[in-house]
Amino acid sequence: MKNCSISAAFDPITQEELAWILDYRKAHGIREVVLVPLQQGIASVADRLKLLKKAVAPYRHLSVSERPLKDGIFIPEELQEGERIVRQGRYDKSARGIRKELAECGIYFETSLDALCKPRRAAHSRSVAKVCREIAEVHGMDSEQAWKAGILHDITKAWSDEQGRQLLEVYDPSRLELDAKTWHSFTAPIFLKTVMGIQDKKILQAILTHTLGDGCTDLDYLLYIADKIEPTRGYDAAYETQLAKEDLKAAFDLVFKEAEEYRERRNNG
Ligand SMILES: [Fe+2]
Ligand SMILES: [Fe+2]
Structure with missing residues:
Protein backbone atom coordinates (compact mmCIF):
# COMPACT_ATOMS: atom_id res chain seq x y z
CA MET A 1 0.00 0.00 0.00
CA LYS A 2 1.84 3.07 -1.23
CA ASN A 3 0.98 6.71 -1.32
CA CYS A 4 0.43 8.53 -4.60
CA SER A 5 -0.04 12.11 -5.78
CA ILE A 6 -2.48 13.02 -8.51
CA SER A 7 -2.22 16.33 -10.36
CA ALA A 8 -4.54 18.35 -12.55
CA ALA A 9 -5.26 22.04 -12.90
CA PHE A 10 -8.16 21.49 -10.45
CA ASP A 11 -9.52 24.77 -11.74
CA PRO A 12 -11.81 23.75 -10.07
CA ILE A 13 -12.03 20.04 -9.24
CA THR A 14 -15.08 18.36 -10.79
CA GLN A 15 -17.26 15.63 -9.33
CA GLU A 16 -16.16 13.39 -12.19
CA GLU A 17 -12.47 13.90 -11.37
CA LEU A 18 -13.14 13.17 -7.72
CA ALA A 19 -14.92 9.93 -8.64
CA TRP A 20 -12.01 8.99 -10.93
CA ILE A 21 -9.52 9.61 -8.10
CA LEU A 22 -11.51 7.45 -5.67
CA ASP A 23 -11.74 4.65 -8.27
CA TYR A 24 -8.02 4.90 -9.04
CA ARG A 25 -7.15 4.66 -5.36
CA LYS A 26 -9.29 1.57 -4.93
CA ALA A 27 -8.10 -0.13 -8.12
CA HIS A 28 -4.42 0.36 -7.21
CA GLY A 29 -4.66 -0.31 -3.51
CA ILE A 30 -3.26 3.12 -2.61
CA ARG A 31 -3.23 4.14 1.02
CA GLU A 32 -3.31 7.88 0.70
CA VAL A 33 -3.82 10.06 -2.38
CA VAL A 34 -2.43 13.60 -2.35
CA LEU A 35 -4.09 16.02 -4.76
CA VAL A 36 -1.79 18.63 -6.26
CA PRO A 37 -2.96 21.58 -8.40
CA LEU A 38 -0.76 22.48 -11.38
CA GLN A 39 0.72 25.98 -11.46
CA GLN A 40 -1.28 27.19 -14.49
CA GLY A 41 -4.90 28.13 -13.93
CA ILE A 42 -7.51 30.88 -13.97
CA ALA A 43 -7.86 30.89 -10.19
CA SER A 44 -4.69 31.32 -8.12
CA VAL A 45 -2.95 28.24 -6.73
CA ALA A 46 -3.86 29.44 -3.23
CA ASP A 47 -7.57 29.64 -4.14
CA ARG A 48 -7.49 26.23 -5.82
CA LEU A 49 -5.79 24.68 -2.79
CA LYS A 50 -8.51 26.15 -0.60
CA LEU A 51 -11.24 24.71 -2.83
CA LEU A 52 -9.48 21.33 -3.00
CA LYS A 53 -9.33 21.13 0.79
CA LYS A 54 -13.08 21.62 0.96
CA ALA A 55 -13.64 19.04 -1.79
CA VAL A 56 -11.62 16.33 -0.03
CA ALA A 57 -12.77 17.12 3.51
CA PRO A 58 -15.25 14.20 3.61
CA TYR A 59 -12.61 11.68 2.44
CA ARG A 60 -10.18 10.29 5.01
CA HIS A 61 -7.60 9.03 2.51
CA LEU A 62 -7.42 12.15 0.34
CA SER A 63 -5.29 15.16 1.16
CA VAL A 64 -3.98 18.25 -0.61
CA SER A 65 -0.50 19.59 -1.20
CA GLU A 66 1.37 22.03 -3.37
CA ARG A 67 4.13 19.53 -4.15
CA PRO A 68 3.70 16.26 -6.06
CA LEU A 69 5.23 13.02 -4.68
CA LYS A 70 7.81 11.08 -6.66
CA ASP A 71 6.05 9.07 -9.39
CA GLY A 72 2.95 11.22 -9.21
CA ILE A 73 0.37 10.87 -11.98
CA PHE A 74 -1.94 13.21 -13.88
CA ILE A 75 -5.67 13.06 -14.38
CA PRO A 76 -6.41 12.16 -18.03
CA GLU A 77 -6.70 15.29 -20.13
CA GLU A 78 -10.17 14.56 -21.49
CA LEU A 79 -11.43 14.36 -17.91
CA GLN A 80 -9.85 17.72 -17.09
CA GLU A 81 -11.95 19.22 -19.89
CA GLY A 82 -14.86 19.05 -17.45
CA GLU A 83 -13.22 21.83 -15.43
CA ARG A 84 -13.74 24.21 -18.34
CA ILE A 85 -17.43 23.34 -18.38
CA VAL A 86 -17.68 24.22 -14.69
CA ARG A 87 -15.93 27.53 -15.29
CA GLN A 88 -18.47 28.22 -18.02
CA GLY A 89 -21.24 28.20 -15.41
CA ARG A 90 -22.01 24.51 -14.78
CA TYR A 91 -21.14 24.71 -11.09
CA ASP A 92 -23.42 21.72 -10.60
CA LYS A 93 -20.64 19.65 -12.24
CA SER A 94 -18.02 20.69 -9.68
CA ALA A 95 -17.10 18.46 -6.73
CA ARG A 96 -20.03 18.37 -4.36
CA GLY A 97 -18.12 19.91 -1.45
CA ILE A 98 -17.25 23.11 -3.29
CA ARG A 99 -20.51 23.99 -5.05
CA LYS A 100 -21.68 26.31 -2.30
CA GLU A 101 -18.30 28.01 -2.16
CA LEU A 102 -18.20 28.54 -5.95
CA ALA A 103 -21.64 30.14 -5.86
CA GLU A 104 -20.66 32.40 -2.97
CA CYS A 105 -17.09 33.43 -3.72
CA GLY A 106 -17.68 34.39 -7.35
CA ILE A 107 -14.24 33.20 -8.39
CA TYR A 108 -15.52 31.97 -11.77
FE1 LIG B 1 -31.17 43.03 -18.63
FE1 LIG C 1 -28.22 44.85 -18.54
Whole structure:
Protein backbone atom coordinates (compact mmCIF):
# COMPACT_ATOMS: atom_id res chain seq x y z
CA MET A 1 0.00 0.00 0.00
CA LYS A 2 1.84 3.07 -1.23
CA ASN A 3 0.98 6.71 -1.32
CA CYS A 4 0.43 8.53 -4.60
CA SER A 5 -0.04 12.11 -5.78
CA ILE A 6 -2.48 13.02 -8.51
CA SER A 7 -2.22 16.33 -10.36
CA ALA A 8 -4.54 18.35 -12.55
CA ALA A 9 -5.26 22.04 -12.90
CA PHE A 10 -8.16 21.49 -10.45
CA ASP A 11 -9.52 24.77 -11.74
CA PRO A 12 -11.81 23.75 -10.07
CA ILE A 13 -12.03 20.04 -9.24
CA THR A 14 -15.08 18.36 -10.79
CA GLN A 15 -17.26 15.63 -9.33
CA GLU A 16 -16.16 13.39 -12.19
CA GLU A 17 -12.47 13.90 -11.37
CA LEU A 18 -13.14 13.17 -7.72
CA ALA A 19 -14.92 9.93 -8.64
CA TRP A 20 -12.01 8.99 -10.93
CA ILE A 21 -9.52 9.61 -8.10
CA LEU A 22 -11.51 7.45 -5.67
CA ASP A 23 -11.74 4.65 -8.27
CA TYR A 24 -8.02 4.90 -9.04
CA ARG A 25 -7.15 4.66 -5.36
CA LYS A 26 -9.29 1.57 -4.93
CA ALA A 27 -8.10 -0.13 -8.12
CA HIS A 28 -4.42 0.36 -7.21
CA GLY A 29 -4.66 -0.31 -3.51
CA ILE A 30 -3.26 3.12 -2.61
CA ARG A 31 -3.23 4.14 1.02
CA GLU A 32 -3.31 7.88 0.70
CA VAL A 33 -3.82 10.06 -2.38
CA VAL A 34 -2.43 13.60 -2.35
CA LEU A 35 -4.09 16.02 -4.76
CA VAL A 36 -1.79 18.63 -6.26
CA PRO A 37 -2.96 21.58 -8.40
CA LEU A 38 -0.76 22.48 -11.38
CA GLN A 39 0.72 25.98 -11.46
CA GLN A 40 -1.28 27.19 -14.49
CA GLY A 41 -4.90 28.13 -13.93
CA ILE A 42 -7.51 30.88 -13.97
CA ALA A 43 -7.86 30.89 -10.19
CA SER A 44 -4.69 31.32 -8.12
CA VAL A 45 -2.95 28.24 -6.73
CA ALA A 46 -3.86 29.44 -3.23
CA ASP A 47 -7.57 29.64 -4.14
CA ARG A 48 -7.49 26.23 -5.82
CA LEU A 49 -5.79 24.68 -2.79
CA LYS A 50 -8.51 26.15 -0.60
CA LEU A 51 -11.24 24.71 -2.83
CA LEU A 52 -9.48 21.33 -3.00
CA LYS A 53 -9.33 21.13 0.79
CA LYS A 54 -13.08 21.62 0.96
CA ALA A 55 -13.64 19.04 -1.79
CA VAL A 56 -11.62 16.33 -0.03
CA ALA A 57 -12.77 17.12 3.51
CA PRO A 58 -15.25 14.20 3.61
CA TYR A 59 -12.61 11.68 2.44
CA ARG A 60 -10.18 10.29 5.01
CA HIS A 61 -7.60 9.03 2.51
CA LEU A 62 -7.42 12.15 0.34
CA SER A 63 -5.29 15.16 1.16
CA VAL A 64 -3.98 18.25 -0.61
CA SER A 65 -0.50 19.59 -1.20
CA GLU A 66 1.37 22.03 -3.37
CA ARG A 67 4.13 19.53 -4.15
CA PRO A 68 3.70 16.26 -6.06
CA LEU A 69 5.23 13.02 -4.68
CA LYS A 70 7.81 11.08 -6.66
CA ASP A 71 6.05 9.07 -9.39
CA GLY A 72 2.95 11.22 -9.21
CA ILE A 73 0.37 10.87 -11.98
CA PHE A 74 -1.94 13.21 -13.88
CA ILE A 75 -5.67 13.06 -14.38
CA PRO A 76 -6.41 12.16 -18.03
CA GLU A 77 -6.70 15.29 -20.13
CA GLU A 78 -10.17 14.56 -21.49
CA LEU A 79 -11.43 14.36 -17.91
CA GLN A 80 -9.85 17.72 -17.09
CA GLU A 81 -11.95 19.22 -19.89
CA GLY A 82 -14.86 19.05 -17.45
CA GLU A 83 -13.22 21.83 -15.43
CA ARG A 84 -13.74 24.21 -18.34
CA ILE A 85 -17.43 23.34 -18.38
CA VAL A 86 -17.68 24.22 -14.69
CA ARG A 87 -15.93 27.53 -15.29
CA GLN A 88 -18.47 28.22 -18.02
CA GLY A 89 -21.24 28.20 -15.41
CA ARG A 90 -22.01 24.51 -14.78
CA TYR A 91 -21.14 24.71 -11.09
CA ASP A 92 -23.42 21.72 -10.60
CA LYS A 93 -20.64 19.65 -12.24
CA SER A 94 -18.02 20.69 -9.68
CA ALA A 95 -17.10 18.46 -6.73
CA ARG A 96 -20.03 18.37 -4.36
CA GLY A 97 -18.12 19.91 -1.45
CA ILE A 98 -17.25 23.11 -3.29
CA ARG A 99 -20.51 23.99 -5.05
CA LYS A 100 -21.68 26.31 -2.30
CA GLU A 101 -18.30 28.01 -2.16
CA LEU A 102 -18.20 28.54 -5.95
CA ALA A 103 -21.64 30.14 -5.86
CA GLU A 104 -20.66 32.40 -2.97
CA CYS A 105 -17.09 33.43 -3.72
CA GLY A 106 -17.68 34.39 -7.35
CA ILE A 107 -14.24 33.20 -8.39
CA TYR A 108 -15.52 31.97 -11.77
CA PHE A 109 -18.35 34.47 -12.31
CA GLU A 110 -16.43 36.30 -15.01
CA THR A 111 -15.43 33.14 -16.90
CA SER A 112 -19.09 32.10 -16.78
CA LEU A 113 -20.15 35.52 -18.03
CA ASP A 114 -17.70 35.35 -20.95
CA ALA A 115 -18.86 31.85 -21.86
CA LEU A 116 -22.58 32.60 -21.69
CA CYS A 117 -22.74 36.13 -23.13
CA LYS A 118 -21.48 37.83 -26.25
CA PRO A 119 -18.48 40.16 -25.73
CA ARG A 120 -20.57 43.35 -25.86
CA ARG A 121 -23.02 42.03 -23.30
CA ALA A 122 -20.17 40.84 -21.09
CA ALA A 123 -18.56 44.30 -21.27
CA HIS A 124 -21.90 45.87 -20.34
CA SER A 125 -22.29 43.51 -17.37
CA ARG A 126 -18.77 44.25 -16.13
CA SER A 127 -19.52 47.96 -16.42
CA VAL A 128 -22.82 47.58 -14.53
CA ALA A 129 -20.96 45.61 -11.84
CA LYS A 130 -18.36 48.36 -11.51
CA VAL A 131 -21.00 51.08 -11.17
CA CYS A 132 -22.90 48.91 -8.65
CA ARG A 133 -19.77 48.45 -6.56
CA GLU A 134 -18.84 52.15 -6.61
CA ILE A 135 -22.29 53.39 -5.63
CA ALA A 136 -22.74 50.62 -3.03
CA GLU A 137 -19.50 51.73 -1.37
CA VAL A 138 -20.75 55.30 -1.09
CA HIS A 139 -23.88 54.07 0.72
CA GLY A 140 -22.06 51.57 2.94
CA MET A 141 -23.91 48.70 1.26
CA ASP A 142 -22.34 45.27 0.62
CA SER A 143 -20.27 46.25 -2.42
CA GLU A 144 -19.23 42.67 -3.31
CA GLN A 145 -22.86 41.61 -3.34
CA ALA A 146 -23.67 44.58 -5.57
CA TRP A 147 -20.78 43.68 -7.92
CA LYS A 148 -22.05 40.09 -8.18
CA ALA A 149 -25.59 41.23 -9.00
CA GLY A 150 -24.15 43.40 -11.78
CA ILE A 151 -21.96 40.67 -13.26
CA LEU A 152 -24.79 38.11 -13.27
CA HIS A 153 -27.84 40.23 -14.13
CA ASP A 154 -27.91 39.49 -17.91
CA ILE A 155 -26.49 35.96 -17.71
CA THR A 156 -29.35 34.44 -19.78
CA LYS A 157 -29.70 37.37 -22.17
CA ALA A 158 -28.19 35.38 -25.08
CA TRP A 159 -30.86 32.69 -24.80
CA SER A 160 -33.29 32.29 -27.67
CA ASP A 161 -36.97 33.06 -27.01
CA GLU A 162 -37.58 29.33 -27.32
CA GLN A 163 -35.09 28.54 -24.54
CA GLY A 164 -36.66 31.20 -22.34
CA ARG A 165 -40.17 29.96 -23.07
CA GLN A 166 -39.27 26.36 -22.22
CA LEU A 167 -37.90 27.33 -18.81
CA LEU A 168 -40.69 29.77 -17.95
CA GLU A 169 -43.39 27.30 -18.96
CA VAL A 170 -42.14 25.08 -16.15
CA TYR A 171 -41.11 27.59 -13.48
CA ASP A 172 -42.98 30.86 -13.99
CA PRO A 173 -45.58 30.66 -16.81
CA SER A 174 -47.39 33.93 -15.98
CA ARG A 175 -44.28 35.82 -17.20
CA LEU A 176 -44.85 34.53 -20.74
CA GLU A 177 -47.53 37.20 -21.16
CA LEU A 178 -44.85 39.89 -20.90
CA ASP A 179 -42.59 41.11 -23.71
CA ALA A 180 -39.97 38.45 -24.53
CA LYS A 181 -37.29 41.16 -24.08
CA THR A 182 -37.94 41.02 -20.33
CA TRP A 183 -37.78 37.24 -20.02
CA HIS A 184 -34.07 37.12 -19.26
CA SER A 185 -34.67 38.82 -15.92
CA PHE A 186 -37.01 35.93 -14.97
CA THR A 187 -34.95 33.09 -16.45
CA ALA A 188 -31.67 34.34 -14.93
CA PRO A 189 -32.62 33.76 -11.26
CA ILE A 190 -33.86 30.25 -12.12
CA PHE A 191 -30.67 29.43 -13.99
CA LEU A 192 -28.50 30.99 -11.29
CA LYS A 193 -30.25 29.01 -8.57
CA THR A 194 -30.50 25.62 -10.24
CA VAL A 195 -27.27 25.47 -12.27
CA MET A 196 -24.85 27.85 -10.55
CA GLY A 197 -26.26 27.28 -7.07
CA ILE A 198 -26.62 30.99 -6.19
CA GLN A 199 -28.69 31.24 -3.02
CA ASP A 200 -28.34 34.92 -2.17
CA LYS A 201 -31.98 36.04 -2.20
CA LYS A 202 -31.09 39.73 -2.44
CA ILE A 203 -29.02 39.19 -5.57
CA LEU A 204 -31.70 36.96 -7.12
CA GLN A 205 -34.44 39.49 -6.41
CA ALA A 206 -32.44 42.42 -7.78
CA ILE A 207 -31.92 40.46 -11.00
CA LEU A 208 -35.57 39.38 -11.13
CA THR A 209 -36.74 43.00 -10.96
CA HIS A 210 -34.09 44.67 -13.12
CA THR A 211 -36.15 45.02 -16.31
CA LEU A 212 -39.55 46.00 -14.91
CA GLY A 213 -38.11 48.09 -12.09
CA ASP A 214 -40.62 46.57 -9.67
CA GLY A 215 -38.14 45.97 -6.85
CA CYS A 216 -38.18 47.72 -3.49
CA THR A 217 -34.79 47.20 -1.84
CA ASP A 218 -31.70 49.39 -2.15
CA LEU A 219 -29.97 46.65 -4.15
CA ASP A 220 -32.97 46.42 -6.51
CA TYR A 221 -32.82 50.19 -7.08
CA LEU A 222 -29.05 50.15 -7.48
CA LEU A 223 -28.99 47.39 -10.10
CA TYR A 224 -31.82 49.02 -12.04
CA ILE A 225 -30.01 52.37 -12.07
CA ALA A 226 -26.56 50.94 -12.87
CA ASP A 227 -28.00 48.91 -15.76
CA LYS A 228 -29.23 52.15 -17.34
CA ILE A 229 -26.42 54.57 -16.55
CA GLU A 230 -23.26 52.47 -17.00
CA PRO A 231 -20.77 54.19 -19.34
CA THR A 232 -20.70 51.66 -22.24
CA ARG A 233 -24.28 52.75 -23.03
CA GLY A 234 -22.64 55.90 -24.30
CA TYR A 235 -24.81 58.71 -23.01
CA ASP A 236 -24.10 61.36 -20.46
CA ALA A 237 -25.40 60.13 -17.13
CA ALA A 238 -23.28 62.35 -14.89
CA TYR A 239 -26.34 63.84 -13.20
CA GLU A 240 -28.03 60.47 -12.59
CA THR A 241 -24.75 59.01 -11.27
CA GLN A 242 -24.30 61.87 -8.83
CA LEU A 243 -27.92 61.65 -7.70
CA ALA A 244 -27.53 57.87 -7.16
CA LYS A 245 -24.64 58.58 -4.81
CA GLU A 246 -26.80 61.01 -2.83
CA ASP A 247 -30.23 59.37 -2.88
CA LEU A 248 -30.79 55.95 -4.41
CA LYS A 249 -34.58 56.10 -4.44
CA ALA A 250 -34.66 59.55 -6.04
CA ALA A 251 -32.20 58.36 -8.71
CA PHE A 252 -34.28 55.23 -9.28
CA ASP A 253 -37.46 57.31 -9.74
CA LEU A 254 -35.69 59.60 -12.21
CA VAL A 255 -34.06 56.81 -14.25
CA PHE A 256 -37.34 54.86 -14.27
CA LYS A 257 -39.19 57.93 -15.56
CA GLU A 258 -36.54 58.56 -18.22
CA ALA A 259 -36.77 54.95 -19.39
CA GLU A 260 -40.54 55.21 -19.65
CA GLU A 261 -40.31 58.44 -21.66
CA TYR A 262 -37.73 56.84 -23.95
CA ARG A 263 -40.03 53.84 -24.54
CA GLU A 264 -42.96 56.13 -25.34
CA ARG A 265 -40.91 58.20 -27.77
CA ARG A 266 -39.71 55.05 -29.51
CA ASN A 267 -43.21 53.58 -29.73
CA ASN A 268 -44.64 56.82 -31.12
CA GLY A 269 -41.80 57.60 -33.44
FE1 LIG B 1 -31.17 43.03 -18.63
FE1 LIG C 1 -28.22 44.85 -18.54
